[in-house]
Amino acid sequence: MRDIKTIISKVCPSATFEEGDTLLVTVPEKEWHKFAENLKNNPELGFDVLSAVVGVDWKDSIGVIYYLTSTTHAWDMISVKVVAEDRENPMIHTVSDLWKVANFQEREVYDFYGIKFINHPDMRRFFLRNDWVGHPLRKDYDANPDLNPIRMTDEINEDDTVSYVENEKGEVKAVPGKVFGEDDYVVNIGPQHPSTHGVMRFRASIDGEMVKKVDVVSGYIHRGIEKLCEGLMYPQTLHYTDRMDYMSAHQNRHCLCMCIEKALGLEVPERALYIRTIMDELMRISSHLLSFGCTAMDLGATTAFFYGFRERERVLDIFEKTCGARMSLNYNVIGGVMADIHPDFVKDVHAFLDIMPASLKEYHKVFSGNVIAQNRLKKVGYLSKEDAINYCITGPSGRGSNWSNDCRKKHPYALYDQVEFNEVLEDGCDSFSRYMVRMREIEESCKIIAQLIDKIPEGDIRNPKTPKLIKLPAGRWYQQVEASRGTFGVYIESDGGKNPYRMHFQSPCFNLVGVMDLCCRGYMIADLITIGAALDFVIPDIDR
Amino acid sequence: MGVNIKSMKREDFKDNEYIDKLVEELNATGANVAVGKLDELINWGRANSLWPLCFGTSCCAIEFMCLGAARYDMARFGFEVARNSPRQADYIMVQGTIVHRMAPALRRLYEQLAEPKYVIACGACAVSGGPFVKSYCVVNGVDRILPVDVYIPGCPPRPEAMFYGLMQLQRKIKVQKFFGGANRKEKIQDFFAEHPEEKGKL
Numbered sequence: 001m002r003d004i005k006t007i008i009s010k011v012c013p014s015a016t017f018e019e020g021d022t023l024l025v026t027v028p029e030k031e032w033h034k035f036a037e038n039l040k041n042n043p044e045l046g047f048d049v050l051s052a053v054v055g056v057d058w059k060d061s062i063g064v065i066y067y068l069t070s071t072t073h074a075w076d077m078i079s080v081k082v083v084a085e086d087r088e089n090p091m092i093h094t095v096s097d098l099w100k101v102a103n104f105q106e107r108e109v110y111d112f113y114g115i116k117f118i119n120h121p122d123m124r125r126f127f128l129r130n131d132w133v134g135h136p137l138r139k140d141y142d143a144n145p146d147l148n149p150i151r152m153t154d155e156i157n158e159d160d161t162v163s164y165v166e167n168e169k170g171e172v173k174a175v176p177g178k179v180f181g182e183d184d185y186v187v188n189i190g191p192q193h194p195s196t197h198g199v200m201r202f203r204a205s206i207d208g209e210m211v212k213k214v215d216v217v218s219g220y221i222h223r224g225i226e227k228l229c230e231g232l233m234y235p236q237t238l239h240y241t242d243r244m245d246y247m248s249a250h251q252n253r254h255c256l257c258m259c260i261e262k263a264l265g266l267e268v269p270e271r272a273l274y275i276r277t278i279m280d281e282l283m284r285i286s287s288h289l290l291s292f293g294c295t296a297m298d299l300g301a302t303t304a305f306f307y308g309f310r311e312r313e314r315v316l317d318i319f320e321k322t323c324g325a326r327m328s329l330n331y332n333v334i335g336g337v338m339a340d341i342h343p344d345f346v347k348d349v350h351a352f353l354d355i356m357p358a359s360l361k362e363y364h365k366v367f368s369g370n371v372i373a374q375n376r377l378k379k380v381g382y383l384s385k386e387d388a389i390n391y392c393i394t395g396p397s398g399r400g401s402n403w404s405n406d407c408r409k410k411h412p413y414a415l416y417d418q419v420e421f422n423e424v425l426e427d428g429c430d431s432f433s434r435y436m437v438r439m440r441e442i443e444e445s446c447k448i449i450a451q452l453i454d455k456i457p458e459g460d461i462r463n464p465k466t467p468k469l470i471k472l473p474a475g476r477w478y479q480q481v482e483a484s485r486g487t488f489g490v491y492i493e494s495d496g497g498k499n500p501y502r503m504h505f506q507s508p509c510f511n512l513v514g515v516m517d518l519c520c521r522g523y524m525i526a527d528l529i530t531i532g533a534a535l536d537f538v539i540p541d542i543d544r
Numbered sequence: 545m546g547v548n549i550k551s552m553k554r555e556d557f558k559d560n561e562y563i564d565k566l567v568e569e570l571n572a573t574g575a576n577v578a579v580g581k582l583d584e585l586i587n588w589g590r591a592n593s594l595w596p597l598c599f600g601t602s603c604c605a606i607e608f609m610c611l612g613a614a615r616y617d618m619a620r621f622g623f624e625v626a627r628n629s630p631r632q633a634d635y636i637m638v639q640g641t642i643v644h645r646m647a648p649a650l651r652r653l654y655e656q657l658a659e660p661k662y663v664i665a666c667g668a669c670a671v672s673g674g675p676f677v678k679s680y681c682v683v684n685g686v687d688r689i690l691p692v693d694v695y696i697p698g699c700p701p702r703p704e705a706m707f708y709g710l711m712q713l714q715r716k717i718k719v720q721k722f723f724g725g726a727n728r729k730e731k732i733q734d735f736f737a738e739h740p741e742e743k744g745k746l
Contacts, residue, residue, distance in 0.1 A: 128681060129645050136680050143680055150683055152648050191649055194598045194628045198605070199646060220646045221601045224679040231678070239675060246603040290606070293613075309613035316610075326610075327603050327700055540602045540640075 004075060007045060011038045021262070021477045022067070026081045033093040039068060039080075040098050046072040048389055050095070052478065052506040053105035054491045055113040057139045058083075062090050064109055067478055067489070067506075071389055071403075077478070084115055091164065091172060094120040101392040104216075104514045112137035112226075118172055122161045122179070127219035127543060130155050136227055158217075179215050180205050187525065191220040197294065198539030202516065202528065209524045214517040222543040229503040234260055234470045235334060237503060242328045244507060245541035247287035248483035250279045252505075253332040258413060259479035259490045260334050263472045269460040272336035277415040278349070278452055279319075279331065280481075281445040285356075286315040287484035288396075288438040288445075291536045295435060296367050298533040299376055304367040311352075311359050318348045334470060336462030349453050356446050360439065368439065377432035381519040381531035384429055391518070392511045395486025396441060397535050400434035402427040407482035419451045431534035438536070471498050485509055485536060505544055509537040549591065549714045551621050557715070566719050584718075590634070590660070591714040595625045597633035599653065601640030604667040604700040608639050616703040623710055630654075635662035635713065636690075639700075641669035641676055642683040654690050660720070661732075664709055665692045668699040675699070691735040 008015055008025060012035045018024040027035050039047040052067040063083035069075070084090030094117035096102040106117045107126040114135035116123060125132065133147045163175045180186050180203070190201035199220035205212045225244065229237040241252040254276055261268060268276075293308030316326045321342040323329040331338050342348075367373050383393065388401040398405050406423040408416040424440040426433035472494035480489045486508025493502040512535045519535070520528045547563050548554060557563075600608055611618045618624050627633040630653045642650055654663065665686050668674030673684035686692060693716060696709035 127645075141680075148644070148680065150644055150647050150688065152651055152689070154648055155645075191646065192599060192653055199601045220643065220649070221641060222643055222645065223641050223676045223682055225676075228676065228679055243603060243675065246606060290609075293609075306614050309610065310615070313610070313613070313615050326702065327606060 004045075004078065007042075011035065011042065011045075020475055022076065023078045024065075024081055024476075025078060026083075029082055029085055029092055032080075032082045033095065035080075036066075036095045036098055045075075046070045047075070047078070048072065048099075049392055050099035050101050050105075051077065051392065051480070051487070052489050052491060052504070053102060053109060054502070054504045054506075055109035055115060055137065056493060056502050057113060057137065059139050060087070062087050062113055062115065062138070064092060064115065065476075065491075066095070067491075071405075079476075079478070090115040091118055092116075093118045093166075096120055099392070100387075100390045100518075101511055101514060104510065108510075111135065114138065116164050118164050118166050121163055122177075123163060124161050125219075127222035129219075130158070136224060179203075180213065184212065189528070191217075197532065197537060200513070200537075200539045200542070204520070204525060204528060206525055209526075211520045211523055211525055211528060214520045214528065216513055216516055218513065218539075218542055220543070221540050223540075225544045226503055226505065229500055231499065233498050234472065234500065237500065238333065239328075239330055241505070242330060243540065244505060244544055245483060245485065245488070245509065245538045246327055247290060247538055248283060248485060248488065248541075249327065249329050250276075250283040250331060251481050251483040252488055253330075254280060254414070255479055255481040255483070255488050256490050257332045257334050258481065259477050259492050260470065260472065262479060263475065263477045263492065263494065264334075264467070264470070266335050266463055266466060268336055269463055270457050271459040272461050272463075273414050274452055274456045275337050275341060275461065276332060277419075278449050278456075279337075280414070281448050282315050282318060282349070284445050284484045285442050286312050286319075288442050289315070291438055292363060292367070292435075295530075295533040295536070296373075298529050299373060301367055301370070301373065304363065307359070307363060307366060311356065314352050314355070318345065318352065321345065321348065333462065335466035336460065340461050341456070346453055346456070349449060353446050353450055353453075356442065360442060363439065368436070374432065376527075376530050377430065377435055377534060378428070379430050379432075380523060380527050381431040381434075381534060382429055383515060383519055387515070387518060391515045393486070393515055394511070395483070395508050396424075396437040397434045397512055398486065399424060400426050400437045400534075401429045405487065407480050407487050411480065413481060415452065416448075419448045421445075421448050431530055434534045434536070469498060471496065472500070480506075483508060485512065485538065485541070507541040507544060509539075509541040512537040513542050547715045547718045549711060549718065551714075552708075552711050557712075563715055563719065583720075587718045587720060591717040592622045593625075593634075594623050594662075594710065594713065594717075595627050595632065595634045596623060597630050597636045597653065597657070598626050598628050599636050599638060599650075601638075601642065601646065602669070604639030604670075607700045607703055607706065608637065608666075611703050611706055616707070618707070618710075621707070621710065621714075630656040631658060633657060634660070635664060635693075637664040637666050637706075638670040638686045638690075639666045641674065642686055642689070644681045644683065647683050647689050650686070651689055660717075662693045662713055662717070663690045664694045664696060664713060666696045666706065666709065667701055668697060671695050671697055689739060691732055 016026045047068040047070045049069045054065045061083045066080045069077045111125045159179050161177050165175050184205035186205045191199040201217040203215040225240045241256050242249040289308045289312040293305040296304030323331045383401050385401045388398045388403045394405045421444045424437050474496040476493040489506030491504035495501040519531050665671045670686045676682040694709050694713045
């Protein structure tokens, strides 16, 4: 394989390189869009997955770091740094025309940093109210609460949007636009709606019963976790990960711990790795059970919900005995796990594994085979493999479109390279495939746990060399794990201090909600609910 | 005179003094026998058929779902008819963080509830902002925008804790007077007078 640097230098001679956790390519803003086109479309490069878009304020400059991977080539992940020329009125060319996932990602960066993306079709804020003053993640943000009091009035001009269009001469002009046309009939769903899985708001324009366009209005549970992390020490930041996607609490926390351990060069004891892997899979089972119950309930099958929760309670019992909590488990810590497993742990897990196959059969009998469920889920919410890659739809939803993206297989971490399991793929590309991937993943998770549970070695549960005061060396790291709903990523930038300079969480659900518009178009308004249920997003994970 | 509810013994509550004091205050002026009995009948009915509004923003909502599922089964106490429309519900149980963008929507939902209406702040975020108290866009406790009746601490509270909170609400309802005396409605108006909608800063 040829060296990636030579290819990139040929394509973009002004690019500079910096080795690190991932190869960092810095390109001038003027050449960024052309370079991005090359990265994606050049057959030698083929970086077709935009994994993360991270805005960073370096005080003297402001810019964005893009993390890219490839499905066709065996490249390692690379990162591209683009710095805006003017810090006060920062502008960067959009790449949302190349990678559709960048559409929402760039709106997030605009919301946090005020970086305007040139030629982006819809440059609105994503999380904060449209009358918010300032951009909170900028280091010079004025946090005076008088500027942004709790406004009890509705937001006005919600339909207004703006696009910064560049003409041939290179001049950028703001072009105002509207989200919906004059004659569109717009139905508002949420933020308080029982089937949006939290406080998500969709505005759908419809033609009769057919959905024409879905506008996602997010931010009803945006808690500013990334900003809060910048003011905390590393061990303190851990507890937020449990409260983002609370159905992937273990995996998310595992990811952040792994990222910090990678930066510190800290080994995790064998016993802790076993416990972490088993806990991750138990969490995945509990998450998929909840997803099963909620999908069923969204279709009106209340009984199936009770079945799903019956088994989920047993997983929670196992968690409670070892971690001391049912949710928000706070179990992984830097260098290992918080407490040793409960003496009953192995026995309880075996008991759970024994009942699970029969329960799964029951679920399929009660719900999967039901004619109503089949009619509502099959051939609904079509998402092709190309779109899944372009929108970076990872996890069970992406695997339902036959895209093999399982992080546990691609970049094995913890003990996933030592266990045998199959990556579950379905090629239906519809809601039913996504649902079936989840059900089959429960079986695979049981298989992984069964291989590990009897072999947990004796030893430390936490590396005794873990420093008391954790200070990361200056640098940047990116770590991914397979959470219940897809690839979860953590970006840490450190300036050598005891607080992170910048911490970014790349949540899978953020991308999932990005395809709602694409998936719902042309289907009935009632299908919007089932499509959302099958994509299975958790709103606090989107909003963070 | 104590306040008794069917599902939990008096001695299992930890704050009986407070409720005794409340009863004493209410009885200080004396109650008409007929009105008093009618009051009790109404309160008995209301306390035993509390319908919640489905309102969950984050983790606490999942624990509330567990409350509805088979193991904890809140149907035993008359809480199970979770309504999706505020017009059919008796109380809002605020489960999860309330952020600036959500605040006006929550206030509107509260206004849409039919009287008598109650608010439970469930979980650390709803009580005080919880772990997100220093955030730039989190409302530090729903009592800044709504009059709260019962606080349930925890992150998230266990289902048992939620039951405890709900039963506290039952007791509170049982000592209310709807004919004269302590009419809740005035208090809500007072609250809104102190927290007007147009006022910039709360």
